[in-house]
Amino acid sequence: MEALVFLGCTVPVRNLNYEVSARKVAEALGVKLVDLPELGCCGYPLKSGDQRAALVLAARALAQAAATGLPLVPLCSACAGTLTEAAHHLDHDPAARAEVQAELGPLGLTYQPGVKVRHLARFLLEEVGLEAIAQKVVRPLSEFTFAPHYGCHFLKPSRVMGGLDDPEDPRSLARLIEVSGAKSLDYARLKDCCGGGVLGADEDLAGRMAGGKLGELTAAGVTAMAVVCPFCNVMFEGQQKAIAKRLELEIKVPVVYLTQILGLALGFKPDELGFKLNRIKPKELLEAFK
């Protein structure tokens, strides 16, 4: 099974632990991730300023994907959301498609409807399936508990992201954690937004949004929080110290990527999964894998 991997802006520069572990897990599960170096930004950061230009950038990626004939698999939830929405919009609106094609044509690109966009976690659930993953687990992580963070763009807006899970009562990431043998924590602030969307506009507000969840998970004492989006990671891992200081909170929550959890269960060593690049180390987990 092949898929075109979409790295976006942040993952290939700042979150190499996510990328390394995602590639290892995909390969172990029989998914060949194909690379196209010229894939760039999905357009999301431009939406607020100029959503027409943002749509052209998304269409550019979708046209590049269409030329390969492969499904497009982003690692970032904002990329997955933006590209899914763009494909949905353009596939259903011939006028918008013509407008976008007028810009893509001179670049030698053709928008072709029907590109399937799916976040890697969703792709693993829907294409590989829990049973196939379970069969490959060689090191069940039964002594650990992870708190899934769904974030917003993995499941919402359900109008275009639907079909996988109920954003009001999500279970998909819990299932992917549980297939590793670990426990998945159900907690009060499970569905909270990380605040990353307002980090640029109001750092203090963004910190307070992330701080609530970090506070609850500190008290709960989990092995780590499990994320599937580099922007959520910026808030929960990258900003954690600054949040603790500014809000005078006693918080400490290791943050790992879902693919790092799956990678350990599939038999990879922490060093092969980029754990050296995790800034708040999941000590309990790493001790067990020494």
Added chain:
Amino acid sequence: MRLNDCDPGLKFAIAAEPGGEGLKACFSCAACSARCPVGALVPEYDPRRLIRLALLGDREQVLASPLIWLCSACHGCAEVCPQDVRFSEVVTAIRNLACRAGYAPPSQKAIAKQLAAHGRLLEVTEFENNKRAELGLPPVSESPGDFQTILGLAPESGPAPGEGA
């Protein structure tokens, strides 16, 4: 607010933007406000109030307001709205209008410039690609030329601006 100073055309201008059309369906039930994680922390931020101001046509209060930049795009409002207003899309339409009216926050210009130059929010140079190679990762493009064409901007000539997210 003086109603005589309001611009009844504002709602049509917003509705003409992609995603802005839902605005006119709002019947002020406040389901969005109750669900909003930003509103829970910032009392003066209220999606329903922003919609009312837009419908009444208080141009300045809407387009120049720093509040319109506080939506985190969590889409929780869109999930609970009985009228399918999709506030998170409406606020994007409002932000686009605000930018064209000269109220763009500095970050918006910086984002467009950065994307035109590098095709990504973060600069990719030989240094990043070497780091990737050390981990066995394939190279990514350092400056996809068509971003510059699409965005109609020349790449940065001076030193790279501060890095974003």
